[in-house]
Amino acid sequence: MKVLIAGSHGNIGRRLTRLLAEAGHEPVAMIRDASQAEELRELGGEPLVADLAGDVSDAPEGCDAIVFTAGAGPGSGPEPKQVIDRGGAEKLVAAAEAHGLRRYVMVSTVRADDPTSGPEHMVPYFEAKGQADATLAASGLDHTIVRPGRLTDEPGDGHVAIAPKLERGGSVTRDDVAAVVAACLERPDTIGWTFELLDGDTPITEALDALTGAADQ
């Protein structure tokens, strides 16, 4: 599967590029800075220079799926959140539709469904992510919306907690987020699901089986 990764040079993006290449897929690594191309090539990606703040309408050309794992970052104010976290994700929804691409996996966040439940300075971020999620969900594309808790760089152990609503806070390793996204791309039964993701005790495959009902079949 040829997968466009928006945010491929990010902390999740680099992990996902490597995982998809190792699994025999063709990751197309979207970067805005051409000097990152060699690093992405070494991870197994085919670099594509495109800036989410500009025109990305042709970025998905020839791809089978999009993963959005970009973000303006914690130091940015409300406007970059609207331009990149929301606007960039929404531009790729439109680009997918224009290119007849169906599959789109969003790396969202907990609280995207309830932005004001978080600390005040985080509200513009949660709002932008929630707006992007709503646009994707309403698009009719084959979407999966993954909502991780606070991301950490601890080594992943392949064990997670997954549910539409987990009713607790917590963190999750970037390793395991990348592994869950890679699993979703290979599982059509995750299409249409929006779920929260935290560190937990359940192997990823079992956690996704329980979510989608695959365990009952």
Ligand SMILES: NC(=O)c1ccc[n+]([C@@H]2O[C@H](COP(=O)([O-])OP(=O)(O)OC[C@H]3O[C@@H](n4cnc5c(N)ncnc54)[C@H](OP(=O)(O)O)[C@@H]3O)[C@@H](O)[C@H]2O)c1
């Ligand atoms: N941090 C958390 O605790 C947390 C929690 C839940 C969900 N999330 C979400 O998880 C996702 C990935 O997190 P992460 O830690 O991997 O983030 P990250 O390391 O900050 O990576 C974000 C990537 O987005 C890219 N980007 C920013 N602006 C861009 C633009 N205009 N055009 C193209 N690419 C652009 C950055 O490119 P450069 O390399 O050029 O800067 C970077 O590679 C994000 O969607 C974030 O919102 C984060």
